[in-house]
Amino acid sequence: MTKVLIPGSFDPLHYGHIDVVDQALELFGEVVVAVLVNFAKPSGLFSPDERVALAVDSLADRSNVTVDAFEGLVIDVASAAGADFIVKGLRTSADYDIEQQMAHMNRSSGGIRTVFVPCNPEYSFVSSRFIREIASHGGAIDHLVPPNVAAALTDRFTDAR
Numbered sequence: 001m002t003k004v005l006i007p008g009s010f011d012p013l014h015y016g017h018i019d020v021v022d023q024a025l026e027l028f029g030e031v032v033v034a035v036l037v038n039f040a041k042p043s044g045l046f047s048p049d050e051r052v053a054l055a056v057d058s059l060a061d062r063s064n065v066t067v068d069a070f071e072g073l074v075i076d077v078a079s080a081a082g083a084d085f086i087v088k089g090l091r092t093s094a095d096y097d098i099e100q101q102m103a104h105m106n107r108s109s110g111g112i113r114t115v116f117v118p119c120n121p122e123y124s125f126v127s128s129r130f131i132r133e134i135a136s137h138g139g140a141i142d143h144l145v146p147p148n149v150a151a152a153l154t155d156r157f158t159d160a161r
């Protein structure tokens with residue numbers, strides 16, 4: 001079995017992320033979902049521990065998947081986890097531009113390869129950023145995120161109002 005690391009902000013996890021986890025499970029067999037800090041967006045809606053808890057609940061019925069929060073570089077996290085590859089989902093050509101650059105940076109710094117999987121077209125427009133924005137206005141997000149994530153978003157923005 002091949003172990004792969006799927007890193008991301010996951011603020012919060014949505015159905016597009018879960019599709020990538022399922023593709024990676026099918027292709028490789030074992031997945032570590034790593035909640036990491038994106039330097040470009042250091043503060044988030046949910047804390048890293050909350051993001052992990054939401055992802056653990058959402059992925060609870062899958063075997064061979066673990067979820068945890070990490071600090072530092074993704075190449076160090078991948079090495080410590082014993083991951084053979086990093087896996088990233090691609091929605092659009094804009095994703096490809098940034099992800100290809102990160103893949104080359106990570107390969108040159110840490111030696112680990114990144115494997116891209118095309119996301120299911122059904123989720124090609126889904127992003128955590130827009131989910132947070134729509135949820136903050138009380139808009140419909142139930143078709144984009146698992147029920148536990150939808151409930152957490154509702155609670156967070158109800159608390160804030």
Ligand code: PNS
Binds near residue numbers: 008039074102105
């Ligand atoms: O879901 P995101 O925000 O697109 O995920 C980006 C993330 C967290 C995977 C990326 O910012 C990352 O790898 N952060 C860890 C720090 C690191 O290794 N940076 C160098 C990237 S070349």
